[in-house]
Amino acid sequence: LYEEDDFDARSEFTDPEIRRSSLAGVILRMKSLGLVAIEDFPFLDPPSSKHISEGYKTLREISAIDGDNELTKTGRQLGRIPVEPRLGKMLLESRHRGCLDAMLVIVSGLSIMDPRERPADKAKEADVAHEKWRDEDSDFMSLIHLWADLQQFKEGRKWRQNQLRKFCRQRFLNFRRVLEWGNLHHEL
Numbered sequence: 001l002y003e004e005d006d007f008d009a010r011s012e013f014t015d016p017e018i019r020r021s022s023l024a025g026v027i028l029r030m031k032s033l034g035l036v037a038i039e040d041f042p043f044l045d046p047p048s049s050k051h052i053s054e055g056y057k058t059l060r061e062i063s064a065i066d067g068d069n070e071l072t073k074t075g076r077q078l079g080r081i082p083v084e085p086r087l088g089k090m091l092l093e094s095r096h097r098g099c100l101d102a103m104l105v106i107v108s109g110l111s112i113m114d115p116r117e118r119p120a121d122k123a124k125e126a127d128v129a130h131e132k133w134r135d136e137d138s139d140f141m142s143l144i145h146l147w148a149d150l151q152q153f154k155e156g157r158k159w160r161q162n163q164l165r166k167f168c169r170q171r172f173l174n175f176r177r178v179l180e181w182g183n184l185h186h187e188l
Contacts, residue, residue, distance in 0.1 A: 024053030032079030115177035
């Protein structure tokens with residue numbers, strides 16, 4: 001895939017995730033649990049001050065913390081929601097706008113890996129199978145259409161797994177991701 005010189009020039013290990021991803025969720029969780037500030041936490045590989053600043057900025061943008069970096073009422077609510085803080089803010093806002101049910105589907109769908117699969121050797125068949133859920137104007141609506149189709153395999157809160165597995169295979173969906181989506185939706 002690449003030249004040996006390129007491989008030899010790479011570092012032996014990748015950066016820890018705490019140094020690669022958004023810290024807004026980490027900061028929010030730490031504040032919710034009453035831990036020390038992220039800057040004072042004894043990480044083995046501490047995140048950069050730039051990433052910490054971006055995390056605080058994100059939390060201020062969604063009103064999770066105030067100007068003194070203290071949790072707000074919204075921040076305390078977000079701290080109890082097991083998704084990325086921006087997605088959690090979408091859920092909180094959706095209650096006031098009367099669209100919580102749709103937003104639960106969207107947020108839980110965005111929080112997992114996309115359940116739609118597109119194997120290279122069957123790309124055209126996958127595209128045809130996924131066309132039913134496609135919405136030209138909105139990927140969010142595509143998720144809602146797919147979710148609505150999946151509900152035929154639910155009895156109460158339980159999935160009829162054999163039928164769902166067959167449906168997923170025929171429609172190029174990842175069965176485990178669909179279950180994960182359903183579990184997170186239920187949890188939210």
